[in-house]
Every structure is written in C-alpha cells, then in structure tokens.
Amino acid sequence: MFSNRDLFGALFLSVVAGFLIFSIFTIHPFGFPNTPEMDDYIINNCQEETGANNGVTSVVFDYRGMDTLGEATVLFTAVAAVVMLLRRVKKND
Amino acid sequence: MMAYNLPYLAVVALVIIGLYALLFRRNLIKMVIGITLIESGVNLFLITLGFRKDSVAPIYTGAPSSKSVMSLPVPQALTLTSIVIGVAVLALMLTLVIHLYRHYGTLDSGKIGGEK
Amino acid sequence: MTEMSKIVKTITNIAFPFVLIYGLYVISHGHLTPGGGFQGGAVVASGLAMILVAYGSNWAIKKVKEKDLSIFESLGAIGFISLAILGLIFGSVFFKNFLTGKEILFGKIPEFGSTIANINTAGVIPWMNFAVGLKVIAGLFAIVLVMAYGTRHLKGGA
Numbered sequence: 001m002f003s004n005r006d007l008f009g010a011l012f013l014s015v016v017a018g019f020l021i022f023s024i025f026t027i028h029p030f031g032f033p034n035t036p037e038m039d040d041y042i043i044n045n046c047q048e049e050t051g052a053n054n055g056v057t058s059v060v061f062d063y064r065g066m067d068t069l070g071e072a073t074v075l076f077t078a079v080a081a082v083v084m085l086l087r088r089v090k091k092n093d
Numbered sequence: 094m095m096a097y098n099l100p101y102l103a104v105v106a107l108v109i110i111g112l113y114a115l116l117f118r119r120n121l122i123k124m125v126i127g128i129t130l131i132e133s134g135v136n137l138f139l140i141t142l143g144f145r146k147d148s149v150a151p152i153y154t155g156a157p158s159s160k161s162v163m164s165l166p167v168p169q170a171l172t173l174t175s176i177v178i179g180v181a182v183l184a185l186m187l188t189l190v191i192h193l194y195r196h197y198g199t200l201d202s203g204k205i206g207g208e209k
Numbered sequence: 210m211t212e213m214s215k216i217v218k219t220i221t222n223i224a225f226p227f228v229l230i231y232g233l234y235v236i237s238h239g240h241l242t243p244g245g246g247f248q249g250g251a252v253v254a255s256g257l258a259m260i261l262v263a264y265g266s267n268w269a270i271k272k273v274k275e276k277d278l279s280i281f282e283s284l285g286a287i288g289f290i291s292l293a294i295l296g297l298i299f300g301s302v303f304f305k306n307f308l309t310g311k312e313i314l315f316g317k318i319p320e321f322g323s324t325i326a327n328i329n330t331a332g333v334i335p336w337m338n339f340a341v342g343l344k345v346i347a348g349l350f351a352i353v354l355v356m357a358y359g360t361r362h363l364k365g366g367a
Contacts, residue, residue, distance in 0.1 A: 006117070009116040009117060012116070013109070013112060013113060013116060016109075016112060017105075017109050020105045020108060020109065021105060024098055024101050024102065024105060027098070027101060029098065030098050030099070030100060030101065030141065030144065031144055031145060031146040032145070032146065033142065033143065033144075033145065033165060036145070036165060038167065039143075039165040039166060039167055042166060042167070043151055043163050043166070047153060047318070047319055047320075047321055048318055048321070049306075049309075050306055050309065050331060050332060050334070051306075051309040051310075051316075051317065051318045051319065051330045051331045051332050052240040052241075052330065052331035052332075052334055053152060053153040053154045053240065053241050053319060053324065053326060053330070053331075054151075054152050054153075054154075054239070054240050054241060054242070054243070054245075055151035055152060055153075055163070055166040056151060056152075056166045056169050056170055056173075056243070056245075057239050057240050057245050057331075057334060057338075058166075058240075058331075058334070059166045059167055059169075059170040060170045060173060060245065061245075061334050061337050061338075062304070062306055062334065064167075064170060065293065065303075065304035066303075066304070067170075067171070067174055068174070068341075069289075069290070069293065070174075071174045071177050071178065072286065072289060072341065072344065074177070074178055074181055075177060075180075075181055075344070075345070075348055076282070076286055076344070076348070077181075078181035078182075078184055078185055079181075079184075079282065079348040079351055079352060081185060081188075082184050082185060082188050082351075082352050082355060082356075083275055083279070083351055083352075083355050085188050085192070086188060086191070086355045086356065086358070086359040088358070150243065152242070152243065153319070153322065153323050153324060154241050154242060154323070154324065154325070154326045155323065155325075155326075156322075156323035157323070158323065159321070159322035159323055173247060177247060180349075184352050187356070188356070191356070191359060191360060
C-alpha cells in the first residue's frame with residue numbers, strides 16, 4: 001500500500017539517522033575542544049595587533065578578511081538575481 | 094558522559110526533522126521550510142564546537158578579570174558567514190516558488206512539470 | 210498587500226525611530242561590543258520592513274523604486290573593496306590594517322586586559338563596518354520590496 005518512493009525514502013532516512021546517532025557517542029565531549037592553539041594566539045594578541053576590544057570582529061574583518069569578501073559577493077549576487085527575476089515587464093498590446 | 098552531549102542531540106534532532114519534511118511532504122513551501130531547518134541544525138553544530146568549560150565571551154570590554162578563560166572566536170566568525178549565505182539561498186528559493194505559482198496555479202509538486 | 214488599521218500605523222510611527230537608533234548603535238560600536246556590520250544591518254532592515262507592512266505596498270510603490278536602492282548597495286560594495294585595496298597600497302599585504310598606531314581617526318591601541326570602551330581604536334575596522342552595514346540594509350530591504358510588489362495581482366490572491 002506504500003509506494004516505491006516512500007519505501008526508498010524511509011530506507012535513506014533510517015541510514016542517515018543511524019549514522020548521526022552513532023556519531024554522538026564518538027565525538028569529543030562538549031566543552032573540551034581538541035586543538036585550541038590558534039585561538040589562544042588570537043585571544044592573547046588581538047588587542048595590540050589590530051587595536052579592537054572585540055575578538056570576533058577582529059577575526060571577521062582582519063585575520064580572515066577574505067572570507068568576508070566572499071560573503072559580501074554572495075549577498076550581492078543573490079540580491080541582483082532576485083531583483084532581476086521579479087522585474088515588471090511592460091505589456092505591448 | 095551521555096548527559097553532557099546534549100547540544101549534539103539537538104543538532105541531530107533538527108537535521109532528522111528537516112530531512113523528513115523534505116522527503117515526505119508535497120507542498121513546495123513545506124519543502125523550503127525543511128531545507129531551512131537543516132541549515133539551522135548545521136549552524137548550531139558549528140557554534141557548539143567552540144565552547145570551553147566555564148568560559149566567557151571573547152570580548153575585553155567589561156570582562157570579569159584580565160585572566161578569565163575565553164571561548165574560541167573562530168567558529169563564531171564562520172557561523173556568521175554561514176547564516177548570511179543561508180539567507181541568500183532562502184531568498185532565491187522563494188523567488189522560484191513565486192514564479193512556479195504564477196505559471197501553474199498550484200503549489201503541489203506532484204502536479205507540476207511533465208510537459209512534452 | 211493592503212494597508213492596516215489606524216492603531217497599527219500609530220504604533221509603527223512611534224516605534225520606528227527607536228529601532229533605527231538601536232540599529233545604528235549596533236553597527237557603529239562593532240569593535241567594542243558584540244555586533245558589527247551584518248547584525249546591525251539586519252536590525253535596520255527589519256525596521257524598514259515593519260514600515261512596509263503597516264502602510265501597504267500601494268503607498269510604497271509611489272515613494273520608492275528599486276533602482277534607488279541599488280545605488281546605496283553599490284556604494285557599500287565599492288567602499289569595502291577600496292578599503293582592501295588601500296591596505297595593499299599603503300601597507301604591503303591585501304587587507305592590511307594600515308591605520309593602527311597612526312594619529313588620524315581611529316588610531317589608538319588599547320592596553321592588554323579588560324578596559325573601558327574607547328571608540329577611538331581599531332584602525333580600519335569601523336570604516337569597514339559602515340560599508341558593510343550600508344550594503345546589508347539596502348540589499349535586504351530591496352529583497353522584501355521586490356517580493357511585495359511581485360505578489361500583488363496573483364491568481365486567486367489579494
């Protein structure tokens with residue numbers, strides 16, 4: 001009584017759910033990250049190298065500025081595509 | 094040991110519910126909501142990787158003392174980028190749904206397409 | 210979409226300046242407190258969307274066209290990329306923070322540890338916050354406006 005598509009969907013969903021629940025038991029415990037050396041350097045030296053009091057802003061705009069450039073490009077492209085797709089065409093009749 | 098991994102349980106629940114809504118529903122808006130739920134689950138996972146026990150935010154203005162333990166700032170910066178990209182993808186998906194509704198007149202994904 | 214009742218319009222008139230001031234505060238203090246360009250831009254765009262919902266799209270189509278908003282967004286993008294190229298000219302690397310330690314605006318360096326917030330710090334980061342904030346405000350409001358115009362005369366809709 002179930003179609004073929006529903007059976008394949010249930011099989012795929014149970015495989016993915018099983019894999020995700022298995023990974024809860026083998027990931028590192030919550031609150032003890034594995035390698036914090038890069039972030040310790042950023043926390044200790046972000047005030048004299050960039051002059052900002054905020055660690056997250058100095059990472060977003062100074063230590064990793066190229067990622068912000070890529071994100072600004074994605075936002076610009078999405079807005080241009082949406083405005084172009086929903087423009088008003090004048091009917092000639 | 095098991096009770097300390099509670100945020101990972103929330104991430105797995107969000108991803109499974111979003112995947113169920115994407116596979117088993119036929120309304121187009123419900124499929125878009127399922128994709129957004131998967132995106133929220135992945136953002137939550139990216140943030141919980143950067144927490145240290147008994148830490149404060151990595152900001153020096155009004156910090157409790159000069160030697161307090163701070164959480165990692167790099168996963169928070171990557172999550173910011175991911176949220177903005179999720180907003181851009183959601184805007185494009187909804188534009189395509191508007192065009193499909195104008196052309197076919199229905200929001201049921203079983204009745205669109207199939208023209209020769 | 211049609212406009213809303215008189216009570217909604219009055220409350221929107223009262224609440225909009227507070228939302229605007231709070232959003233500009235979050236954008237401009239991005240290097241001292243949590244916030245920055247993207248977060249503050251989302252707050253101001255939500256306030257503008259509140260105005261659009263309360264007054265209806267028939268009123269808004271006489272006031273704002275979408276090609277006025279594209280000028281603001283292009284200004285924000287050009288400002289952001291030109292600050293990065295200026296870092297290449299005055300420093301030696303792309304995206305270099307070339308204003309820390311100088312005596313022009315935003316040049317001081319705070320000492321280590323928990324300090325009181327001083328807005329005169331952090332080099333080229335506040336300029337970048339303003340450019341990205343302008344871009345996000347114009348971009349998100351243009352998306353909401355174009356979708357409100359495009360669904361006015363759908364088949365079977367309002």
